[in-house]
Amino acid sequence: MILLAPMEGLLDHMLRDVLTRVGGIDRCVSEFIRITDMLLPNRVFTRIVPELLAGGRTPAGVPVRAQLLGSDPVCMAENAARLAELGPEGIDLNFGCPAKCVNLHRGGAVLLDEPELIARIVAAVRRAVPAHVPVSAKMRLGYLDDSRTLECAHAMVGAGAAELVIHARTKADGYKPPAYWDRIAAVREAVDVPVVANGEVWTAADARACKAQSGCEALMLGRGMVADPGLALAIRSPDAAPLAWAQLLPLMQDFFAIVRTHIATRHQAGRLKQWLHYLRRRYPEAEEAYLRVRTINAPDELQVALFGAPALS
Known part of the structure; x- marks a missing residue:
């Protein structure tokens, strides 16, 4: 369990x-x-x-x-x-x-x-x-x-x-x-x-x-x-393949989409960066991404910087 x-x-x-x-x-x-x-x-x-x-x-x-x-x-x-x-x-x-x-x-x-x-x-x-x-x-x-x-x-x-x-x-x-x-x-x-x-x-x-x-x-x-x-x-399962960064990115994008429908605009970027901060412990790619976006607070700008495309309307 x-x-x-x-x-x-x-x-x-x-x-x-x-x-x-x-x-x-x-x-x-x-x-x-x-x-x-x-x-x-x-x-x-x-x-x-x-x-x-x-x-x-x-x-x-x-x-x-x-x-x-x-x-x-x-x-x-x-x-x-x-x-x-x-x-x-x-x-x-x-x-x-x-x-x-x-x-x-x-x-x-x-x-x-x-x-x-x-x-x-x-x-x-x-x-x-x-x-x-x-x-x-x-x-x-x-x-x-x-x-x-x-x-x-x-x-x-x-x-x-x-x-x-x-x-x-x-x-x-x-x-x-x-x-x-x-x-x-x-x-x-x-x-x-x-x-x-x-x-x-x-x-x-x-x-x-x-x-x-x-x-x-x-x-x-x-x-x-x-x-x-x-x-x-x-x-x-000790033999399970680790979750790759490429597999995690779509989940992060889904998370950000959920965040953007549930919380105020001024807090949206912070929530995604908060999770990204934790992911730095496990993923080198998260460290690079965090350093790249840590000063970005506009949700649309963060969306493009992390995921390369604007959110779907």
Whole structure:
């Protein structure tokens, strides 16, 4: 099982669409939907997870689990119930976001210091949605340290989470290497639900090492998949031919076409250059292209510079 991670501001429905066309991904998780003190209208859920309007799947047919983030059990449950009516593949709960602005408002990884509250949130959501809708949770090893990893994992599973994704770093670790895959092993051995390992998997060799150290067969890919869209296929089959730059260019062009229909003109070039920046890690051609277009902000000019032709009207 290979999951595609949520990445706020990067791995949204537009990039999910294109990356799942490549193959190798079994399920996606959406960026978080922030729950505060109100019942959100359907349009908020479908704006962040437009796949809800298409049977909860990407255009390539890959199911998408919608993710909620918040700290009020009652409000989380009410919104989960409404979300469940829209037909997601499942509902995921975010206890891993390390962003300071999120943590300051009692969301994401900061809740890993409050396992009792985590249990109340998971239990409330599990009660609020139909039994056939899976409820899962994503966590880090901890907030400032990993002293409560098992306590938090037991809180989630005991309250009804049917799967855990564990990012193998604390909030304090941020995204700095390394990821401590071996520390996931204790959780996998302690709970009786599937555990998915996440963090710092950039190559097929990383995936093998992560599986060996964590004991997990399932992985969640984030930045590694953005940098190398063929990574999931390479993990599944070591003999798979790498995705060539010539194969990637049409996908990038499709991505830019989607971007140009969904976001404001002033942000369009930035979104394509953002992905191109990640691709520099894997493709020498991306490095050359990025240096060539990094000062271009006009979408039409960028279209011609990268792809050699204006967009089709």
